[in-house]
Amino acid sequence: MSEESFLPEAAAPSQSAGAQMTFWAVVVAFFFFIRKFAGLIKEHLLARFFGASPATDAFKVIYNSIIFNVYARAEQLLRPAYLPEFVRQREQEEGRGWRLLGTMVSLVVVAHLVVVTALLVFARPLIRAMWPDLAANPQAFELATLLLWLMAPALVFYSLSLLPELTLHAYKRFTLPAVAEASYNLLVVAVLFVGVELLWHPGHPRAILAAGLGVVVGGISRLLIMLPGLWSKIRLLRFSLAVRRVPGALVVLGLMPPLLLGIATGMLRPVVDSMVCTRLGEGMYAALDFGRKLSDAGIMILPLAVSLVVYPYVTEWAAAGDRQRMSDSLLWMTRALAFLFVPFSLGMVLLAEPLVRLVYDYQEFKEADVSKVTLALMCYASGLFVYAVEGSINKWYFALKDTWTPNWVGAVWAMAHFVISVGGGLYTSLGLAAVALAYPLTKAGKVLMLYLMIRPRLEQVPPRQVYPFLGKLLVASGVMGLCVWWLGWAIDPWVEAWHPPLAAKLLRLLVLTGVPGGVGVVVFLVLAWALRIEEVGQVWAWLRGKMKRVLRRGR
Numbered sequence: 001m002s003e004e005s006f007l008p009e010a011a012a013p014s015q016s017a018g019a020q021m022t023f024w025a026v027v028v029a030f031f032f033f034i035r036k037f038a039g040l041i042k043e044h045l046l047a048r049f050f051g052a053s054p055a056t057d058a059f060k061v062i063y064n065s066i067i068f069n070v071y072a073r074a075e076q077l078l079r080p081a082y083l084p085e086f087v088r089q090r091e092q093e094e095g096r097g098w099r100l101l102g103t104m105v106s107l108v109v110v111a112h113l114v115v116v117t118a119l120l121v122f123a124r125p126l127i128r129a130m131w132p133d134l135a136a137n138p139q140a141f142e143l144a145t146l147l148l149w150l151m152a153p154a155l156v157f158y159s160l161s162l163l164p165e166l167t168l169h170a171y172k173r174f175t176l177p178a179v180a181e182a183s184y185n186l187l188v189v190a191v192l193f194v195g196v197e198l199l200w201h202p203g204h205p206r207a208i209l210a211a212g213l214g215v216v217v218g219g220i221s222r223l224l225i226m227l228p229g230l231w232s233k234i235r236l237l238r239f240s241l242a243v244r245r246v247p248g249a250l251v252v253l254g255l256m257p258p259l260l261l262g263i264a265t266g267m268l269r270p271v272v273d274s275m276v277c278t279r280l281g282e283g284m285y286a287a288l289d290f291g292r293k294l295s296d297a298g299i300m301i302l303p304l305a306v307s308l309v310v311y312p313y314v315t316e317w318a319a320a321g322d323r324q325r326m327s328d329s330l331l332w333m334t335r336a337l338a339f340l341f342v343p344f345s346l347g348m349v350l351l352a353e354p355l356v357r358l359v360y361d362y363q364e365f366k367e368a369d370v371s372k373v374t375l376a377l378m379c380y381a382s383g384l385f386v387y388a389v390e391g392s393i394n395k396w397y398f399a400l401k402d403t404w405t406p407n408w409v410g411a412v413w414a415m416a417h418f419v420i421s422v423g424g425g426l427y428t429s430l431g432l433a434a435v436a437l438a439y440p441l442t443k444a445g446k447v448l449m450l451y452l453m454i455r456p457r458l459e460q461v462p463p464r465q466v467y468p469f470l471g472k473l474l475v476a477s478g479v480m481g482l483c484v485w486w487l488g489w490a491i492d493p494w495v496e497a498w499h500p501p502l503a504a505k506l507l508r509l510l511v512l513t514g515v516p517g518g519v520g521v522v523v524f525l526v527l528a529w530a531l532r533i534e535e536v537g538q539v540w541a542w543l544r545g546k547m548k549r550v551l552r553r554g555r
Contacts, residue, residue, distance in 0.1 A: 028309060031178035036296075038185035040359060042192060043293045046211065047360035049196050052283035052290065052369040054140035055208040060289045061131055061278070062147045065270045067155060067215060070115065073263040074108070074159040080398035081255040083166045084315050089248045090170065096247045097170075098236035103246045105163055106239045112156045119152040130271060133278040143208055150212040158219030164226035172312055173229060180225040187221055188214035255403045262407030265414035272418050273435050276425040284432060287369060290360060291376025291436065295348065295384065306333060307391040311399070318399035327458035330396055334451075335469060337388040339533065343477040343524045345384035347517055350484045352377045354512035376436045383440025386447050393450050400457065409449050417442040469533065476527035480520045487516040 050056045082104055090097030119126070127144050128135045135141040165177040188211070195210025196202055243249040277285035310329065317325045348355065353374045361370055394406045417438045424434025455461075491511065 028174050028178045031175070031182045035178075035182040035185045038182065038189050039293065039296075042185065042189045042211075042214075043290060044359055045189065045192055045196070047290065047369075049202055050208060051366060052286040052372065054134075054137050054282055055143055055205075056286040057134060057278065057283060058140045058144040059147055059208050059211050060286055061134060061274050062144050062151065063211075063215065064289060065130070065274050066119065066148065067151045067158075069267050069270055070112075070155055071158050071162075073267050074112075075162050076263055076266065077256055077259050078104070078108075078162050079166060079311075080259060080394075080403050081252045082163070083170055083311065084399065084401070085248045085252050085255075086167060086170050087312065087315060088319075092247075094233070095236050098233060099238050099240070099246050100248045100252070101163060101167055102238040103240050103243060103249045104252065105160065105237075106241050107243075108160055108163065109156060110241070112159050116152045116155055119148060119155075123148045123152075131275060131278050137282070139205065143206065146206070146209060147212045150209060151215050154216040154219040157223045161219070161223035161226060164223065164230055168226065168229050169308060169312060174309060176226055176229040180222045183225055184218040184222045187218040190214070191217050255401070258404040258407045262410045265411045269414060269417055269439075273421055273438070276421055276435050277432070279426060280431055280435075283369065284372065287372035288376045288432060288435060290369075290373045291356075291378075292380050292439075294355060294359060294373075294377050295380035306337070307395060310392065311395045314395055314399040318401075323457070324459045326396060326399070327461060330393070330454075330458065331461050331465060333392050334389055335534075337392075338385055338470075338473060339528075341385040341388045342473055343480050343520070345381055346477055346481045347484055347520050348381040348384065349378050350481060350488065351513050351517060352381065354488075358510065358513055372432060375433055379433055379436030380439060382437075383443055386440060386444045390443055390447050393447060393454070396454060396458075397450070405453060406450060409446055409453070413442040413446040413449075416445065472528070472531040472533050476524050476531060476533070479527055480524040483523045484516040484520040487519055488512065491515060 046056055046059070082100075086097050086100055089100050123145050127141060127148070131144070134144060161180065165180070168174070168177050191214035192211050195213055196204075196207045200207035200210060240246060243253060273288065274285050277288050310333065314326060314329065317329075353370070356370055356373045356377060360373060397403070397406045420438035420441060421435045424430045424438070425432070428434060430437075
């Protein structure tokens, strides 16, 4: 049974593309929320079991800089090049699209087998060369080596799972890939908890290997969960490395050279940041990553869902030459994400310390760790809106068959990132703050350039749709920020009177985050309604329509 048969009336194929995109964005966002919640539990468990320790440094350096980095760059390479060409080949003949899929599967497997073999053979010299300060600690060096040996083979399955995901997206089937992504994080959490508590036990010098084992199990499951969604057409799959004989294969490969530039610079970001932080001291990279993961919790749900869902539609409009719909949808996406993430970013910056304590401050997590992670979170959270729109604006370029522009722009700003991270981190008193600020500052520069450069290629947006909205949004967000800051300051002495039992601590932290945050949301929405920001009216109209339909069914 196809996913379309599960569509509600409001998102049936006969309805507008906007209704369909909204429906699927909500569905995908739901599963992404589960994924991100599981990811926060994973970070909580790492902080609880290991704190910002050399063992945590070893896992985060290997996972972020190698395992997830390779997977993310494979996605960056395949999504822009493979998905549009698969759609075009499938429209001509179903078998042509599946021959292209078989060829891409073959190429991905061969390429990753080469990478994995190199990682296994050169694990020790690679770690010594890239992270000499980490390698100087014998315990951390041994753990990093074992983690790399354990997780590297899973890269084949983890990266291969991208092709079923992209193929399902090409058919506008989004649920199964979202389920697979959520299951990945859930399994990592389950294996980490069971491994530490039952296999290695807390305090064991190699207990961090449970986290690596979780990555292996999660990566394999991500691939297996999506395969049933393609099973009905699997007979069309033909594996081949003869790219010249497969329609569309050379087109896909021809789109990749500009992407490789972006991949090369993108892979260097976490590597450079990890090298700087390991030189700043033990636990500094773990603190940086704890802060980054907490800020990502607010950004990797709805924006990513919108980015994934909108891409097939924008590709179709670009192929039809419909510049007006591309322009309208870009404006809609930007305004919607600004309405959500400008105030959210401000609130997260103001509530950074209680948020860090709520998620991480248990057992092995020390007071010094709280200060470092809070600083990193405040820096990262300042750029939430920028991160939200970056993934989507790239899709408009890719839909126009332009893989060059977003990647050379990204490469230029990645160079600026290295200058800020290395120069500010090692040669100024900013230290960790410089490393964390490098990301939002350079992402903001990249996004601004991409918006300016795409304007001539789309229909022009009237200024009245931009500047009044921006002014109203800043006013509402500013007043909200003042309320959140004042409430946090006012209730802090009151909750400080509560003392350490775990239940009291949790309640205190929930009050410190929930009360100012909840009041801030109400203040922002009331001001947005009073200032007549259109997005509030649209949300209210949608909710009112839903309530009317529910009441009609009740009768």
